[in-house]
Amino acid sequence: MTNPTAAELIARSNRLGSDPKNTNYAGGNTSAKGVERDPVTAENVELLWVKGSGGDLGTLKEQGLAVLRLDRLRSLVNVYPGVEREDEMVAAFDYTLFGKGGAAPSIDTAMHGLVDAAHVDHLHPDSGIAIATAADGEELTSKVFGGKVVWVPWRRPGFQLGLDIAAIKEANPDALGCILGGHGITAWGDTSDESEANSLWIIDTAAAYIAANGRELPFGPALEGYGALPEAERRAKAAALAPTIRGLASSDRPVVGSFSDAEVVLDFLGSAEHPRLGALGTSCPDHFLRTKVKPLILDLPASASVDESIARLKELHALYREEYAAYYDRHATPDSPAMRGADPAIVLIPGVGMFSYGANKQTARVAGEFYINAINVMRGAEALSTYAPIDEAEKFRIEYWALEEAKLARLPKPASHATRIALVTGAASGIGKAIATRLAAEGACVVIADLDLQKAQDAAAELGSTDVAIGVAANVTSPTEIQAAIDACVLQFGGLDLVVNNAGLSLSKPLLETTDADWDLQHNVMAKGSFMVSRAAARVLIDQQMGGDIIYISSKNSVFAGPNNIAYSATKADQAHQVRLLAVELGEHGIKVNGINPDGVVRGSGIFSGGWGAKRAAVYGVPEEELGAYYAKRTILGREVLPDHVANAVAVLTGADLTHTTGLHIPVDAGVAAAFLR
Known part of the structure; x- marks a missing residue:
């Protein structure tokens, strides 16, 4: 039987995760603290239920929760070796699990366990990340939310970030949440309803402030010649370009693609500032892990022919691969994982739309959705200030994180026709x-x-x-x-x-x-x-x-x-x-x-059921229902052939x-x- 606290957490998670304004697919995590009887000691113990690694809030079920003993989790503070070795703490979570522990604990588990609140939500809303990635995000946080929300400078997700947020909450007893620089938001509450309400208040307040105070054209004026083509024309051009682009994106390994000509994408590509913003890349770790540090953007107007576009895309692809390899070389250390491939995950075509790629259709589609999240973030940040994502070195640390590499290594072996x-x-x-x-x-x-x-x-x-x-x-x-x-x-x-x-x-x-x-x-x-x-x-x-x-x-x-x-x-x-x-x-x-x-x-055959079977049965002088058996008897193996x-x-x-x-x-x-x- 599901613990009532866990059931309440699942319901809250599903509500928050089902609305894209609150968080991206598989982004963020939620938690609740409560009591359950220990079957060994027969005593009540404090537990933490938290969304496990890799799950999605909108579809979270009980098996997607990690369950940890709160006393043991908080005792990890005493053995924490410092930020340079904080990755070791992920393995240490295994020693805090209650029973079988449920799902694997995520890197954000410390945030939920160490913050002194019964319920905690960590989310990636576009409006919140817009504040988090603004050049003056700290000042904006104070201006937008007053003392209710506190600024937390960028720090890579992990044990130290959990300690930071716990200390900030203790120092700001009236705060209901925080903006995580370059990343997202965290909110808390004494009850599940209060935590959810606080999360939604931060998200909606940020969105309302941007709408009321933002510049009218955050991406700059329209760029002549780069506007959206008529629907039929742009989809025909997209279909003509798609094979070549997929081939380029599959230079290192085959990928599946997805296409979007959503208005938000076309508007971004039709605006003067899109080349500058696109080159800055995404910021939220969830975003660039899916989309790579930046997209490949065709630098030709919408009127460019298919042949002209293909020729230029091939040139840009070669340049993209060179630049990505240089990015890797700038930041790789002797113990960094090998470069996973230098092809783009996002390709943007002015007037046409966006192609996104991944190991399967869902991954490709979600990568595109994440880049739309990134466009929304850029719009909000540019409306109020200047978009300033985390720096390249920090992006590399996350993209080539040993923990991320270990997660990839745990993926099941692809099926025989995967990516086909x-x-x-x-x-x-x-x-x-x-x-x-x-x-x-x-x-x-x-x-x-x-x-x-x-x-x-x-x-x-x-x-x-x-x-x-x-x-x-x-x-x-x-x-x-x-x-x-x-x-x-x-x-x-x-x-x-x-x-x-x-x-x-x-x-x-x-x-x-x-x-x-x-x-x-x-x-x-x-x-x-x-x-x-x-x-x-x-x-x-x-x-x-x-x-x-x-x-x-x-x-x-x-x-x-x-x-x-x-x-x-x-x-x-x-x-x-x-x-x-x-x-x-x-x-x-x-x-x-x-x-x-x-x-x-015969059985299951559309041709035979459409009258062919009756005619062949008449030719051979057998009842139609016995035609399959008749064919089987005349074969060498004596077996009926099925679809x-x-x-x-x-x-x-x-x-x-x-x-x-x-x-x-x-x-x-x-x-x-x-x-x-x-």
Whole structure:
């Protein structure tokens, strides 16, 4: 049963964390002190419940709390070795845990345990950080809040900061909180409601003061030629630039992207001061750990062509990498972690918007959200004063903190298809859906393309949030709809790595009953449709310069002459030869092209359920419900083939074990000797 104090803390945390004006995603921490019975001594002991490392306030649950004995935590003051060795105190928290201790204690645990208040909130609100990063932040704190809020000079999060805040609270008994220079806010209270109210008062008072007293144009006047393009034009330009930018951002390691053309971003980039402010970088540790110390900003107007923009982005990227390496060299010590990569996490394009990157879609999206937080902070600081983030050396100390490195080392090993972005056609049901499901399970981001938008979106929702999969409408006989699907893919996930040509249909008829329309329909969907999808995808893959995979779901019929099936089998043979042709042509770009030849996939198949099954059953003289078993009996292995078996083959062909295989057709038919490849 959850302790009432802990339950109250969770409810408060969820309320504070669910409103972005209060704190950024996974930013800040909250705590409560209370009493619980020790099951060993049967005596009541004072405990501290505090949000654990890496959790998010808005979604915090009981398992996300660290639980520590307050007496033991406060006794750590007696063994504290000083600020030069304060990192050792994180390991010392393990000796203060109560029972199993819950989640791992965060670096801010000391702040919560040492401050003499029953409830403490540490948050990263944009309005509060605006005061914290203003050049005259200390004076502003006094002016904005009077004696209710005290200024704390910048100090890296840790045990010493906890001691500092505890001393400041003791010296200022009337204060209800403090502004942490360059960082955020901390508030406290005797009750949970009082702590929450004090936090909100600081946040809202800062925001109201900025609104009432700030300059009208904190980012300066509009910069001619840098204003936002019309929506359709800017999104088309973003889609055209996305593959190249993702390729640049993946120079050290593959990343997933996210795109935002939020008004706040476009306004920032359209203002005269954006180059100066962008170069200063972010300040709050949560911000620059996600966004790196500064973004890459294209220094061309919105009217610059795609080709001009790409040429300049390549130059700026090379310069960014040189400057980042120099930043590392300026501050690295012999015991610093190795440089983690010199590519930007944020790329800003005037008139278009922001691209952000990370190890997965959520990380990339959140990085962009954090940079929007940073823009809001800059706006507030510049409205009242001058934006003055913490200095570069301090940023380096946090970015390459041994504790941060240890946290990264604890991350689980990435799944086989992590950072890969897949587009699967005809994926709302059957084989396509099974393929999309398997790729998502292996860590890929997936775009489910289908004729029926609602079914595509429903299938995507089954795989998870839009950080995992999205559904789009795409008729593969339409170049316009194909390009729209590709554009949706690169704008949602940053690029494209893996294409599965699965969309198809079949009409089972003998030669004399096959009409011109029957022939054209099947060839337009499968042969021509696959060609057009591959062509559109190849442009992205080539621009990215990251290699990639194109998979054709062909058929046993591409090599086996079955009865009454002229149009379907001929178009499958066309697809099969496209595999060979494209493997040869695209190999120089590192793009592998392979095919899969299924047979007898009855259960779960959209083609079979659409009437094809009944017609094939009639050809073979068996009841339709027994068609799968009939196909199984005629195979060498005597096994029925399911959509999941085809999905398995796609996962293997596009995974890490077959990196040197292209132009291959894999039979997934349980063994049909007549369809053996010769």
